[in-house]
Amino acid sequence: MSARLTGDETALWKAAARTLDANWTGTSTAASPGLYPHQWSWDSAFISLGLARHRRDRAEAELLSLFRGQWANGMLPHIVFNTRLARRAFFPGPELWHSERHPDAPRGVHTSGLTQPPLQALVALRLHECATDGDSSRAFLARLYPLLTAQHRYLAQARDIGSDGLIAICHPWESGLDNSPAWDRPLGALRLPPTAYAPAQRPHTLPNGEDYDRYVRLVALMRHAGYRRTYLRDDHPFAVEDPLVNAIYLASTHALAEIATLIGADPAPHRDQAQRIHHAILDHLWDPETGCFRARDLRDDRLLPVVTVGAFGPLLDPELPSPIVRNLVDLLLSARFAGAAGYPVPTCDIQAPAFDRGGYWRGPTWVSTNWLVWYGALGHGLPVIADLIYGSTMRLVRQSGFREFFDPFDGTGRGSHDYAWSAALVLDLLSARRAPQAA
Numbered sequence: 001m002s003a004r005l006t007g008d009e010t011a012l013w014k015a016a017a018r019t020l021d022a023n024w025t026g027t028s029t030a031a032s033p034g035l036y037p038h039q040w041s042w043d044s045a046f047i048s049l050g051l052a053r054h055r056r057d058r059a060e061a062e063l064l065s066l067f068r069g070q071w072a073n074g075m076l077p078h079i080v081f082n083t084r085l086a087r088r089a090f091f092p093g094p095e096l097w098h099s100e101r102h103p104d105a106p107r108g109v110h111t112s113g114l115t116q117p118p119l120q121a122l123v124a125l126r127l128h129e130c131a132t133d134g135d136s137s138r139a140f141l142a143r144l145y146p147l148l149t150a151q152h153r154y155l156a157q158a159r160d161i162g163s164d165g166l167i168a169i170c171h172p173w174e175s176g177l178d179n180s181p182a183w184d185r186p187l188g189a190l191r192l193p194p195t196a197y198a199p200a201q202r203p204h205t206l207p208n209g210e211d212y213d214r215y216v217r218l219v220a221l222m223r224h225a226g227y228r229r230t231y232l233r234d235d236h237p238f239a240v241e242d243p244l245v246n247a248i249y250l251a252s253t254h255a256l257a258e259i260a261t262l263i264g265a266d267p268a269p270h271r272d273q274a275q276r277i278h279h280a281i282l283d284h285l286w287d288p289e290t291g292c293f294r295a296r297d298l299r300d301d302r303l304l305p306v307v308t309v310g311a312f313g314p315l316l317d318p319e320l321p322s323p324i325v326r327n328l329v330d331l332l333l334s335a336r337f338a339g340a341a342g343y344p345v346p347t348c349d350i351q352a353p354a355f356d357r358g359g360y361w362r363g364p365t366w367v368s369t370n371w372l373v374w375y376g377a378l379g380h381g382l383p384v385i386a387d388l389i390y391g392s393t394m395r396l397v398r399q400s401g402f403r404e405f406f407d408p409f410d411g412t413g414r415g416s417h418d419y420a421w422s423a424a425l426v427l428d429l430l431s432a433r434r435a436p437q438a439a
Contacts, residue, residue, distance in 0.1 A: 012398065013430055017054045019402050019423035020047070024058065025082065028065040029424075032404065032416035039066060039080040042176050043421050045119040046368055050424025052127045053431045059127055060140050063120060067147045069111040072104040074154030075227075076120070077111035078173060096219055102227060113219070113227050114174050117245045118155060121148045121252035125259055130431065142263045148256060155249065156273065158229035162298050165273075165280035166241045167249055170232050171218045175242050176368075177347065177361040181306045181354030182295050186238050187214050189299075240304070243285045243293035244313030244372070250277040251316040278319055285314075291327040307336070307349040308361075309369045315376025325380050332373070332385065341365070344392050345373055346408035357407055358414060364405040367393055367422040371429070378432075390429055397426055 023030045028039045029047045036043075044066045051059035069080035081094050094100075094110035105111060124144050131137035159167040169175050172183040192213055218238055225231035232239070257270035285293045287303055292311045294303040312328055314320055331337065336351050338344035348355045348363045356362040370393045377385035396406045396413075402422040404415025 009430055009433075012394070013427065016050065016397075016402065016423040016426045016430075019418050020050060020054060020058075020420060020427075022418065023420045028062055028080075029058075029420050030082075031420050032418060035416045038082050039069075041066060041076055041078045041116040042119050042368075045123045046371070046421035047424045048123050049126060049371075050421075050427035052130055053427040056127070056131070063124065063144065066120070067144070069106060069109050070147060070150065071102070071106065071111075071154075073158070074150035074152075075104070075115055075158070076118070076151045076154075078114045078116040079112040081110040081112075083110055092216070092219070096216070096223075098223055113222055114171050115155075115159075116174055117176050117248040118151055118252050119248050120144075120151065121255040121259065122248070124148065125255040128259075128262065138262055141259050145256075145259055145263055145265065148252075148259070152249075152253065152256060152270075152273075158232065161233050161239050162241060162284070162296075164241075164284055165276040166246050166284060168232075168239045168241050168298055169245055170222065170236050170238055172215065172238075175240075175245055175310075177244070177308065177310065179359070180308050180310070180361045181348055181352065182242070182304050182308050182310065183238075183240065184306065184354060185304055186240060186297050186299065187211070190214050190217060190237055192217055237299065239298040241285060241296045241298060242310055242313075243281065243295060244310035244369075246277060246281055246285065247313035247316040247376075248372075250274055250281065250314075253277060254318070278317055281314055281317065282321075282324075286324065292331055293328075306352050306354055307331075309337075309345055309347045309373070312345070312373045312376065315373060315380060317376075318379055320380070325382075329382065329385060338388065341408040343396050343406055343408050343411040345370055345389065350408075357409060360405065360415070363408060364414060365392075365396065365408045366405045367396070367419075367425050371425045374429070390433065393426070393429060397422060402426070 020029060023033055028044060030037050031040055031043045044062050048059045048062045051062055066080060067076065070076050097111065097113045099105040099111045099113060124141060128137045128141055155167045161168040172178055221236060253270050253274040257267035257274065260267040260270060284296055287294050292307055293314055294307065295310065296303050312332060315328060332345065333339050336349045337346060340350050343365050346363050346365055347361050347369060354362060358364065370389050374386050374389040377389065396411050399411045400406060400413030401417065402419050403413030403417060404419040406413055
C-alpha cells in the first residue's frame with residue numbers, strides 16, 4: 001500500500017477496508033500479518049468497531065473467535081494463538097504460557113495467561129447501535145452477554161486486589177500500553193534471578209522498554225503459581241491500578257447494563273458495579289495536587305509519577321465531575337501533550353524525562369488511544385477536543401498510512417505497516433462523522 005493516502009474520504013475508506021480484508025485470516029483479523037499474526041484481545045475489540053462499518057458478519061465473528069479462548073473462570077486472555085502457524089512465528093508463543101496445563105483453559109485452544117482492558121462490552125453495544133437489523137443484533141447480544149458477564153465477574157473476583165472496586169493489572173502487557181514509562185518504577189523494583197533470566201549482565205535499574213527479562217519473569221511467576229487469584233492478590237510483585245484500564249472497565253460495565261436492558265436481563269447489578277467503579281476511580285486514582293489521574297502501585301500504595309495518555313481515560317466516565325473534565329482538557333491542550341505535538345495525542349507527557357518520541361508506548365501517537373480520548377470527549381460534549389483528535393488522526397493516516405504508531409511531532413509512521421486497528425478505527429471515525437447520531 002502507498003504510504004501516502006491521497007483523495008477524498010471515500011478513497012480513505014476503501015484503503016482502510018482493503019487493509020482489513022487483507023488481514024482477515026478466515027476466523028479473525030491479524031493485527032499485522034508479518035509481525036503480529038495471532039489474535040489479541042483489545043486489538044480484536046478495536047478491529048470489530050471498523051468491521052461493523054464494513055463487514056458486520058466479520059465483526060461478530062471476530063468477537064466470537066476471541067471468546068473461544070475464554071477460560072472457564074471467565075478470564076479472557078490477551079492472546080489467542082493461531083495454531084496453524086509455526087511455533088516460533090511470534091515471541092512469546094504458547095510455550096511460555098502453558099495454558100494447556102491449566103484446568104480452566106479451553107481445550108484445543110492455546111492462549112496466554114494474561115488479560116487486557118475489557119473493552120468488549122462497549123464494542124458489542126456500539127455494534128448494536130450501528131446495526132441495520134435490530135432483531136439479529138439483539139440475538140447476537142444475547143449470545144455474547146453471558147460471556148461478557150463472565151469476563152466482568154472474573155475481573156471483579158480475581159483482579160480487585162485492593163478491595164476497592166478497581167481492577168489491577170499484574171503485568172504491563174495487561175494494560176495494552178506495554179512498555180509505558182508509567183510501569184518503570186514497579187518494574188525496576190522487580191528482583192531477577194542472577195542466572196536464569198539475566199546471565200552475565202549488570203544489575204538492572206529501570207527498564208528501557210526492551211527489558212524482556214522482567215516481562216518474562218512476571219509471566220513465569222504467574223505461571224508457576226497456576227495463575228491463582230490468591231497468589232495475585234497476596235504475593236505477586238506487580239499489581240497496579242491504571243486509570244485507562246479502569247475507565248474502560250467502567251465504560252464496559254455501563255454498556256453491560258444497556259445490553260442487559262436490550263435483551264431483557266436485569267441491568268441493576270451492572271449499574272451498581274458501575275457506581276462503585278466510578279467512585280473508586282475518583283477516590284484512588286485522582287491526584288488533586290497535580291490535577292490529573294495517575295496509576296497506583298498497590299504494592300507500596302502510592303501514585304506512580306509519570307503522567308501518560310492513560311490520564312485521559314476517565315473521560316470515558318459519563319459522570320465525571322465537570323471541574324475534573326476541565327482539568328483534563330487543560331492538561332490535554334497544554335504543552336505537555338497536544339499543545340506541543342503536531343500530531344496528538346502523545347502517549348507520554350512530553351516534558352517527562354522518560355518521554356521518547358519513537359519509543360513504542362513511551363511517546364508516539366497511536367490511533368487506538370486517540371479513539372478512546374475522542375470517544376470520551378464526545379460523551380462530555382467537547383466538540384473542539386473531538387475535532388482536534390479526529391483531524392489529527394486523519395492527517396496521520398493520510399500522510400503515513402495505517403501504521404502501528406506515529407511520531408507525535410512530524411507524523412512519521414513507525415512500527416508495523418497495514419496495522420489493522422489503525423484501519424478499523426479510521427472506518428469508525430469516518431462513519432461517526434457522516435452520521436453523528438451513531439456516535
